[in-house]
Amino acid sequence: xxxxxxxxxxxxxxxxxxxxxxxxxxxxxxxxxxxxxxxxxxxxxxxxxxxxxxxxxxxxxxxxxxxxxxxxxxxxxxxxxxxxxxxxxxxxxxxxxxxxxxxxxxxxxxxxxxxxxxxxxxxxxxxxxxxxxxxxxxxxxxxxxxxxxxxxxxxxxxxxxxxxxxxxxxxxxxxxxxxxxxxxxxxxxxxxxxxxxxxxxxxxxxxxxxxxxxxxxxxxxxxxxxxxxxxxxxxxxxxxxxxxxxxxxxxxxxxxxxxxxxxxxxxxxxxxxxxxxxxxxxxxxxxxxxxxxxxxxxxxxxxxxxxxxxxxxxxxxxxxxxxxxxxxxxxxxxxxxxxxxxxxxxxxxxxxxxxxxxxxxxxxxxxxx
Amino acid sequence: xxxxxxxxxxxxxxxxxxxxxxxxxxxxxxxxxxxxxxxxxxxxxxxxxxxxxxxxxxxxxxxxxxxxxxxxxxxxxxxxxxxxxxxxxxxxxxxxxxxxxxxxxxxxxxxxxxxxxxxxxxxxxxxxxxxxxxxxxxxxxxxxxxxxxxxxxxxxxxxxxxxxxxxxxxxxxxxxxxxxxxxxxxxxxxxxxxxxxxxxxxxxxxxxxxxxxxxxxxxxxxxxxxxxxxxxxxxxxxxxxxxxxxxxxxxxxxxxxxxxxxxxxxxxxxxxxxxxxxxxxxxxxxxxxxxxxxxxxxxxxxxxxxxxxxxxxxxxxxxxxxxxxxxxxxxxxxxxxxxxxx
Numbered sequence: 259x260x261x262x263x264x265x266x267x268x269x270x271x272x273x274x275x276x277x278x279x280x281x282x283x284x285x286x287x288x289x290x291x292x293x294x295x296x297x298x299x300x301x302x303x304x305x306x307x308x309x310x311x312x313x314x315x316x317x318x319x320x321x322x323x324x325x326x327x328x329x330x331x332x333x334x335x336x337x338x339x340x341x342x343x344x345x346x347x348x349x350x351x352x353x354x355x356x357x358x359x360x361x362x363x364x365x366x367x368x369x370x371x372x373x374x375x376x377x378x379x380x381x382x383x384x385x386x387x388x389x390x391x392x393x394x395x396x397x398x399x400x401x402x403x404x405x406x407x408x409x410x411x412x413x414x415x416x417x418x419x420x421x422x423x424x425x426x427x428x429x430x431x432x433x434x435x436x437x438x439x440x441x442x443x444x445x446x447x448x449x450x451x452x453x454x455x456x457x458x459x460x461x462x463x464x465x466x467x468x469x470x471x472x473x474x475x476x477x478x479x480x481x482x483x484x485x486x487x488x489x490x491x492x493x494x495x496x497x498x499x500x501x502x503x504x505x506x507x508x509x510x511x512x513x514x515x516x517x518x519x520x521x522x523x524x525x526x527x528x529x530x531x532x533x534x535x536x537x538x539x540x541x542x543x544x545x546x547x548x549x550x551x552x553x554x555x556x557x558x559x560x561x562x563x564x565x566x567x568x569x570x571x572x573x574x575x576x577x578x579x580x581x582x583x584x585x586x587x588x589x590x591x592x593x594x595x596x597x598x599x600x601x602x603x604x605x606x607x608x609x610x611x612x613x614x615x616x617x618x619x620x621x622x623x624x625x626x627x
Numbered sequence: 628x629x630x631x632x633x634x635x636x637x638x639x640x641x642x643x644x645x646x647x648x649x650x651x652x653x654x655x656x657x658x659x660x661x662x663x664x665x666x667x668x669x670x671x672x673x674x675x676x677x678x679x680x681x682x683x684x685x686x687x688x689x690x691x692x693x694x695x696x697x698x699x700x701x702x703x704x705x706x707x708x709x710x711x712x713x714x715x716x717x718x719x720x721x722x723x724x725x726x727x728x729x730x731x732x733x734x735x736x737x738x739x740x741x742x743x744x745x746x747x748x749x750x751x752x753x754x755x756x757x758x759x760x761x762x763x764x765x766x767x768x769x770x771x772x773x774x775x776x777x778x779x780x781x782x783x784x785x786x787x788x789x790x791x792x793x794x795x796x797x798x799x800x801x802x803x804x805x806x807x808x809x810x811x812x813x814x815x816x817x818x819x820x821x822x823x824x825x826x827x828x829x830x831x832x833x834x835x836x837x838x839x840x841x842x843x844x845x846x847x848x849x850x851x852x853x854x855x856x857x858x859x860x861x862x863x864x865x866x867x868x869x870x871x872x873x874x875x876x877x878x879x880x881x882x883x884x885x886x887x888x889x890x891x892x893x894x895x896x897x898x899x900x901x902x903x904x905x906x907x908x909x910x911x912x913x914x915x916x917x918x919x920x921x922x923x924x925x926x927x928x929x930x931x932x933x934x935x936x937x938x939x940x941x942x943x944x945x946x947x948x949x950x951x952x953x954x955x956x957x958x959x960x961x962x963x964x965x966x967x968x969x
Contacts, residue, residue: 326761328768376954382760383694384953387896391946394893402939527889531768538765579780586776593769597762598754 262459264605265546289448299560300444304516306556307451308509313536313552314458314545315505320534321543321607322471323498324478326386328530329373329393333503335400335525336369337362337510339410342520345420348411355423359511366507367500369396374499378492381481393530400522415521422450422515430518447516454512455549458505462545465501474498478543528586535589539596541603550604555592559585661803666926667919672810672879674918675817679872680895681902681910682824683865689841689905690861691756696767697747698869699892700774701740703885705870706789706877707782709736713790725792736870743774744866748859771889778885786884789877813875820871821911824864828907837861841905890942894921897949903962912960920944 262281263274270277292299312334319327340362344353373392377385404412421430429450433441465471473494476484485491514520532555540551563581570577579587596603680702687695712732716723751770755763793812797805828834839847840857848854876891877883898917902909925941952959 320761324761326764376950379957380953383764384900384957386764387694387893388946388950388953390893391949395943395946398940398942402937405937406934528772531772534765534768583776583779586772586779590769590772590776594751594766594773597758597766597769598751601758601762 261463261544262546262549264544265550285452289445293442293445297442297444300442300448302557302560304444304447304451306553307448307455308513308516309533309536309552309556310455310549311451311458311505311509311512312533313540313548314455314462315502315509316533317537317542317545317548318462318465318505319498319502320537321548322466322478323474323495325495325498326382326389327499327502328386328390328527328534329396330389330502330506330533331525331527331530332373332393332396333366333369333506334510334513334529335396335520335522336366336503337507338514338520338524339400339416339510340365340507341511341514342416342419345515346416347418348416352420355420355515356425359508362511363504363507366503366510369507370500370503371496373503374496378495390527390530393525393527397522397525397527400525410522413522415519415523417519419514419518419520421518422447422512424450451512451516454508459545459549466545470494470497475543531593532589535593539592539603541605541607543607544605547603547605547607554604555589559588562588658803661801662926664801664804666922668804668806668810670919670922671915672813672918673922674898674915675814676872676875676879676914677891677895677898677918678911678914679817679820679868679875680891681898681914682821682907683869684896685899685902685904685907685910686837686861686865688899690837690858691752691763693752693763694767694896695747695752695862695865696764696892697771697774698865699888699890699895700771700778701743701866701869701888702873702876702891703778703883703888704743704774705736705740705873706883706887707778707787707873707885708739709733709870709874710787710789710877710883711782712736713792717790729792733871733874736874737867740866740870740873741863744862744869745859748862752862753855753858771892775885775888782885784885786882789881789883791878791881793878795881809878813879816871816875820868824868825907827864833857833860894945897945897952900949901952901959903959906959906961909959909961916960917945917948920948 263270263277266277266280269280289300289303292303312330315333316327316330319325319330341358343349344351344358344361345355346352373389377388380388400410401413403410404414410416421428423429429446430443432443433446435441473484473489476487476489477491477494481491513524517524533552536551536555537548538551539555540549541547559581562584566579566584567577567581570579680698683698683701684695687693687698709732712735713728716728716731747770751766752763755766791809794808797807798811799805826834828837836847836852836857837860839850839852840854844854847857872891873888877887894917895914898913899910900913901917902911902913904910921941921944924944925938928940929937
């Protein structure tokens with residue numbers, strides 16, 4: 259797991275073991291520190307963890323397999339809506355958390371395969387646009403399937419979703435220990451999500467160094483050559499889509515339960531783009547990159563919100579750029595500047611399984627001569 | 628993810644004015660035949676706007692192999708700049724004739740968009756010409772959202788009513804079929820522009836340089852073509868067409884908004900793919916076909932699905948067509964080139 263250590267600059271290269279311990283400590287105490295600034299910050303950290311899971315899932319598709327997916331948030335929506343259907347007063351069904359989780363993941367994976375099959379032959383930019391269309395179609399259905407039969411409750415979304423309940427332990431209630439000590443529900447969610455992220459890291463890491471991961475890397479770098487050495491690119495693409503979608507579905511379930519409310523508004527194209535920016539910003543094709551990208555880009559807009567608004571008020575007397583605008587500005591600039599200045603991302607993927615751009619450019623130049 | 632997302636999701640009708648074609652007009656028509664002709668007219672109008680936008684996509688794709696994702700947002704900038712100019716002129720010279728006012732606004736919008744197209748190419752895309760395949764596309768997405776954000780800062784998030792300088796009183800050429808002077812202007816205006824573009828590409832020196840560059844950059848530059856200038860010129864022309872399309876689009880629906888460029892941009896891309904990307908005639912044909920299919924689809928979907936789906940699903944047609952074309956005939960209706968770049 260040396261790769262994870264790369265998330266810590268400097269120390270990660272010198273002493274990976276220390277860096278890994280540092281990450282663990284940071285992850286464990288982060289909510290306690292955030293609590294000092296107010297409970298909303300713990301909530302933001304919870305969301306940051308969900309974004310990390312999403313980024314890791316999208317990284318499987320975009321970074322490992324090289325398939326640009328602009329409709330990724332649709333899988334997230336499938337997970338969230340599955341949870342909302344099966345654990346809310348909307349249909350008056352209340353299945354237990356552990357029963358819905360595999361269902362949500364399964365539906366999302368099925369959606370991934372459904373999207374994957376028709377687009378197998380497409381590459382690069384065409385694929386991107388078609389997946390974008392897929393995401394929009396899902397959103398249009400979410401918005402409009404409240405008529406003539408009310409399935410999704412349209413733009414209003416679904417309310418009062420059951421919280422996560424681990425074998426009778428309700429995470430939405432503060433945990434009372436003894437007389438006068440209690441742990442806030444936001445902390446419980448944080449540590450639960452942290453466990454989920456940790457599990458995903460282990461899984462994705464094992465996947466990356468497995469036969470499948472190597473096949474993806476080969477396919478990403480040269481599809482024709484990958485085929486020639488006997489890789490079944492069709493199955494590998496479908497696997498990438500469905501595994502990526504599974505991650506989306508799982509985090510969607512967690513999101514629905516945590517937020518207690520889902521509506522089509524949370525699954526707009528902007529969110530797909532936001533997750534993509536996280537992957538691109540952190541560095542495509544490596545776990546640490548996706549994690550750091552998600553963490554930074556989930557937190558930065560919130561910090562900006564706290565800093566920029568009062569700053570503008572003192573400077574101009576009124577708020578010139580509201581936080582939403584700042585977030586969009588930040589994401590779009592991050593995407594453009596990163597591609598122009600540092601296309602491999604904050605933490606470039608290690609050369610081991612990645613395409614060697616330097617070498618390929620050299621070869622190209624020689625071929626041109 | 629968080630409840631306060633940036634792109635505010637409106638009901639489909641508000642988010643994308645195309646979702647609501649002139650139903651008032653459609654409903655007025657009584658007979659089946661009248662409805663049919665009415666749908667055809669509505670489709671032709673919106674289709675010719677799609678065609679104009681699609682030309683920009685297809686020219687850039689033909690030359691660079693790049694999907695200029697931000698092209699739809701250039702359209703939005705065009706519409707809003709024209710709106711700003713018209714508002715300004717109305718304040719300065721209230722007595723000015725509407726046609727003169729519209730021409731000035733169009734001219735300003737075209738110039739601003741051309742500058743924008745030039746800047747985009749120069750600052751963002753040129754440096755990525757030899758980068759790995761995904762990099763320019765991701766940058767283009769970034770540019771698209773950057774433009775939207777800037778427009779949001781300048782013009783706010785509200786929907787602006789678009790001044791109607793050409794009459795919108797419907798005419799009735801056939802009993803029960805309605806067409807407004809704005810729509811007539813759109814059809815003829817875009818036809819004239821398309822003919823102009825075809826002449827430019829096929830008959831002039833710069834047009835020949837464009838075709839040569841599309842064929843092969845290196846050889847073209849060996850033959851003395853300044854390929855950088857040609858590429859910049861292509862962006863500029865595409866952006867100019869988009870500016871006109873933006874004004875037409877906003878006039879047709881009477882609304883302008885910072886996010887208005889996204890859907891028509893996507894649909895125009897679909898049109899370009901449908902016609903065969905890189906092929907000018909294809910883009911025009913694709914635009915018209917898409918507009919008509921969409922108009923008929925939205926008009927009849929309710930009957931076809933026994934009331935289960937209604938016209939709010941109109942946007943789905945474009946995506947379905949895109950998917951089907953790419954799967955079954957990736958070269959499009961008129962495309963011959965089988966490009967491995969896709």
